[in-house]
Amino acid sequence: MGRNPTKTQKKAAFDAWGGTCQHCHLPVKRGDEVYHHIRRRISGQHEPANLLLYHTSCHDQHHGVRRSLSAGTNRADT
Known part of the structure; x- marks a missing residue:
């Protein structure tokens, strides 16, 4: 089992969530x-x-x- 999803798996997730952010519920x-x-x-x-x-x-x-996080920084707010 790979650590990261494939393009196909990402597309399936994008389609399954209807292109909607699961945090703010706006289109992505x-x-x-x-x-x-x-x-x-x-x-x-x-x-x-x-x-x-x-x-x-x-x-x-x-x-x-x-x-x-995508840019490689993981400093948490304190």
Whole structure:
């Protein structure tokens, strides 16, 4: 089981969530999406039910970071 979802798995999650951010419930534009695992290291970890769709900024808010996790920074707000 790979750590990251494939393009096919990401597309399936995007379609399953109707292109809607699961944090703010607004439409997500392709290229501004992040896929968040509810649980890791489980069978089916890349299935749409376990792979939430977020805007990049909403995903960062979810994790309480000041800078994008996608950019490699994981400083938490204190």
